[in-house]
C-alpha cells in the first residue's frame with residue numbers, strides 16, 4: 739500500500755477495509771519538513787522511531803547500508819538498520835545475493851578453500 743493511501747485511510751477514519759485497519763494499527767505517520775513518513779507504531783513512547791522504507795527507496799538505502807557495513811551479509815545489515823529503519827528481510831537477502839562484489843568474494847573464498855584440500 740502506498741503512503742498516500744495510508745494517509746487518506748488514517749485521516750478519513752471512515753469505511754476502513756481490513757487492510758487499512760491493519761495498517762492503522764501497525765503504522766503511524768510522521769511529518770518531517772512537510773514530508774510524510776511512515777513509521778512503525780510505537781508500543782511505548784520510549785520506543786525508537788523506526789521509519790518504514792518505501793519500496794522505491796529500497797535499492798538506494800540497501801546499497802548505502804551494505805557498503806557501510808563492508809559488504810556485510812543479511813544479519814549485519816539488519817543489525818545496522820535496527821531501531822532506525824524497517825526493510826523487509828527478504829529484500830535484504832535478495833539484495834545481498836545480487837551484489838557482484840559479494841559474489842566474487844564468495845567465489846574467491848570458495849576457491850581458496852578448495853585449493854587447500
Ligand SMILES: [Zn+2]
Pocket residue numbers: 804809810837838839840841
Ligand atoms: Zn556486497
